[in-house]
Amino acid sequence: MLSRRIGKQFCGHFKGSFGRFQSTLVVAEHNNETLTPITQNTITAAKNLGGNISVLVAGTKCGPAAEALSKTDGITKVLVAESDIFKGLTVENLTALIVATQNKNKYTHILAGASTLGKTVIPRVAAKLDVSPISDVIGIKSTDTFIRSIYAGNAIQTIQANDPIKILSIRGTSFEPATLGSGSATIEKVPVEGCDTQLSEFVSQELSKSDRPELTSAKVVVSGGRGMKSSDNFKILFDLADKLNAAVGASRAAVDAGYAPSHFLVGQTGSIIAPDLYIAVGISGAIQHLAGMKDSKTIVAINKDPEAPIFQVADYGLVEDLFKAVPEMTGKL
């Protein structure tokens, strides 16, 4: 009897710590040409859970993403669902595919990056499986205990999920990207029958073209706020960004005033980023904005108001008129 108890204990311990019986499905994100970087961060989060990792690639053209994933370290299997029904990757069809894959393979965890796509599809999948999902996870303590931020990053919550399947979206900036290159995962086709829900139809997409790095993965970000005064004035930020090979962001005030397009938005309601260097120009530093950038390694604030709250989080603050300081900085770099 004693040995049985010990055996049981050992089993439980084994399962918990080593993830022997864990299996994770990661929903990949790609644009039919290249893999979206947040998928690599999500794979790292999956590795923290232990166990086997399979990655699901859905789209009209999955070849390039599947190829890259098959070489990613730590992945066992790449599941490919290539079909015209995934044009524009509508949430209803993608959900049907993930649920069918889950019902067949019985994963313990389903993960996606907390991008627009992941934030949209993860909760719908969770509802279909009657599971309470966990959004925007910033830390993994064990296979059922996760850390996330609430109240615009002003409190950190640790929660234990009771549901048998854990369904999570992962904040990309909280996990290092998994390296692509040396792995050798098998590529397997998955059936797509029954996944065409015809509930919605993709009409069109318009992505802004830019030679600058993408906001959420850029090492350096230069952001403008209300102090920029006009959209034309953003040119001085673009010039500085070009010198630093930086992406350009904006505060809510700048977006609402029409100075910057909405996809520039950094904050609780926009992108949450953590670059090596964040330069806030003419941004006061409202809590909603800080929620999107306060995990940046180094924060620089340029603002003529010495009382601006942004200076409380800035590593280096420069109290000066931005229209003088920014061009000067660009000239001297």
Place this chain on the structure above:
Amino acid sequence: MARVLVGVKRVIDYAVKIRVKPDKTGVVTDGVKHSMNPFDEIAVEEAVRLKEKKLASEIIAITCGPAQSQEALRTALAMGVDKGIHVEVSGPEYETLQPIHVSKILAKIAQNEKIDLIILGKQAIDDDSNQTAQMTSGFLDWSLATFASKIEKGEKDVTVTRDIDGGHEVVTLKLPAIVSADLRLNEPRYATLPNIMKAKKKPIQKLSPKDLGVDTTPRIKIISVEDPPTRQAGQIVPDVDTLIAKLKEKGHC
């Protein structure tokens, strides 16, 4: 004409600097200013505009929460909503109430009230979950568009412009449908005093999750709520040259 359901949540006002409770069980809510979740105001505004364009026949607002949650309903009624439904959840049950429970309640109400279109805020600014619209669509098996910046209602469908990473996209949803509102969808109106007075006479129906057959058993255990790590105080530099020197020192440029 469509029957529209909007969800509203009473949350700590967006401008309040929140405080974590010393015992790490949550954040201090007593005596703190609350108001309607900003994204829900946008959802309500959009519904009212649909009614003004004669595209919606009746708008129902629903809230789940303790007695004080009715404040959010009254605000919605004052903005032009026709009637309110208050699903009362309080005490410890409210503390572990999650989007999964709210979504099941919304799905039930949508069926009972023969709703054609549900508009919700994209996320509540307290739990920052961003789940309820998506989950409700899953429970009902209705079409879904999140992060809407434009909604155009047709006879049998609704065309939605969505904000996505790096730009925007357009999708057409078959009705019945669920849309979640992003900040850019509209500029919510202020409730005028006469409308606030009129709203007091509008009906609010009170229900419990049990009445709707929804089980609110917690799916999560809150282990702790803590303050985020604080950043080391920085320094003010005198000029651009010093700033550049500091950044070079750190290897940033």
